[in-house]
Amino acid sequence: MRGEPRCPRCMVVVRPPGPWSSAWSCTRHGEVAPLQPVARPSAEVLAGVVAQAAVPVWLPWPLPTGWLVTGAAWAGDERTGARAVVTACSGPAPLGGVADLLVVAEEPGVGLGAFLAGLTGPDPGWPDPGSAPQAKVHAAGHPTSLWCVSGVPDRAVYVGEAKADWLWVLLWPEAAGLLLAEEVSLTDLCELDRPLDPPFGALCPRLPGSSLALQ
Numbered sequence: 230m231r232g233e234p235r236c237p238r239c240m241v242v243v244r245p246p247g248p249w250s251s252a253w254s255c256t257r258h259g260e261v262a263p264l265q266p267v268a269r270p271s272a273e274v275l276a277g278v279v280a281q282a283a284v285p286v287w288l289p290w291p292l293p294t295g296w297l298v299t300g301a302a303w304a305g306d307e308r309t310g311a312r313a314v315v316t317a318c319s320g321p322a323p324l325g326g327v328a329d330l331l332v333v334a335e336e337p338g339v340g341l342g343a344f345l346a347g348l349t350g351p352d353p354g355w356p357d358p359g360s361a362p363q364a365k366v367h368a369a370g371h372p373t374s375l376w377c378v379s380g381v382p383d384r385a386v387y388v389g390e391a392k393a394d395w396l397w398v399l400l401w402p403e404a405a406g407l408l409l410a411e412e413v414s415l416t417d418l419c420e421l422d423r424p425l426d427p428p429f430g431a432l433c434p435r436l437p438g439s440s441l442a443l444q
Contacts, residue, residue, distance in 0.1 A: 234263035237304045237313060238340035238350055240437055251308060262304040262312040262339050267438040270300045270317075270429045278303050279418050283310035284334040284394045287368065289318055290416040290425060293408065296320030297430030299329070302437065304341050313339040317433035328405035329435045332415060333397035342397035344437065346378055346386040352395065353378060353388045363387065364409040368396060369417045375409070385409075392417070401435060 233242045236255035243253045243263050252260040268274045278301045279286050288298065299319040303311035313335030322328035333342040343350025355376075362374035368391040375387035375398060385406030387398045396415075400406050418425065432439050 232266045234265055234306075235438060236261050237264045237437075238344050240264075240344070253306065258340070262309065262336075263306060264302065264304045264313075264341065264437060267300060267302045267432070267436050269432050270298055272424065272426070272429070275301050275316075275418070275427075276424060278311065278314060278316075279424075281305065281311040282314055282419050283312055284314055284336060285369070285392050285417040286314050286316065286419055287332040287334055287391075287396070287415040288316050288418055288425070288427070289330065289332065289413055290427070291414070292318060292427060293320055293411075296330075298427045299430045299433035300436045300439065304335070304339055312336045313341040315341060315345070315436065317436050319430055319433055322402065322405050323407040324404050326402070328408070329401045329433050330405070330408070331397070331399040331433075331435055333395070333399070334391070335395050335397075337395065341437075342388065342395055342399075345399055345435070346388075346397065347381050347384070348378070353397075362389070364398075364406075366398065366409065367412070367414040368392075369415070369420060373415075377406075391415075399435075 253263040300317040304313040340351030363377040364375040375389040378386040
């Protein structure tokens with residue numbers, strides 16, 4: 230099972246394209262953008278994700294003090310490019326212990342962010358008109374509003390829109406959501422003239438498929 234593309238909505242191994250269809254398909258969710266196998270974090274892996282990206286590749290930059298980049302993954306194929314990208318960072322939690330942060334950019338309908346949030350998906354929907362955002366980040370230099378997704382156990386989940394794609398910010402444990410009380414800036418790695426040189430750590434266990442990559 231290791232190294233096989235999976236459904237971004239349920240992690241079931243997907244069927245490859247065939248004579249009658251150019252799409253990957255899941256037995257539960259039909260045609261999907263396949264989540265590609267996760268590799269141990271490195272500059273080469275991150276550059277490979279950027280090369281495939283049809284959506285932003287968001288990375289908190291500068292990283293919070295003591296934090297490391299702990300992985301990246303993408304959903305799509307060579308035909309479509311990456312229709313969803315997730316980057317992972319890990320470091321000291323505001324109230325002690327270790328925290329994990331996942332940032333997802335995805336086209337509507339892919340469902341990776343919803344899966345990571347523990348939702349049935351594929352999309353979060355929008356809050357009630359007029360409701361105030363619960364957090365803000367700077368995405369590629371632009372103030373970006375985020376709304377909290379309620380009813381999700383053990384993690385803090387926020388979602389908004391940036392560059393016409395969904396922007397998900399997920400933190401474990403739930404108390405790590407306090408990080409968003411500080412000014413968080415997200416850089417789109419696709420926009421850089423030269424790559425960043427972030428510090429890398431061990432593969433984040435929150436990334437889908439990370440347990441397979443560690444086998």
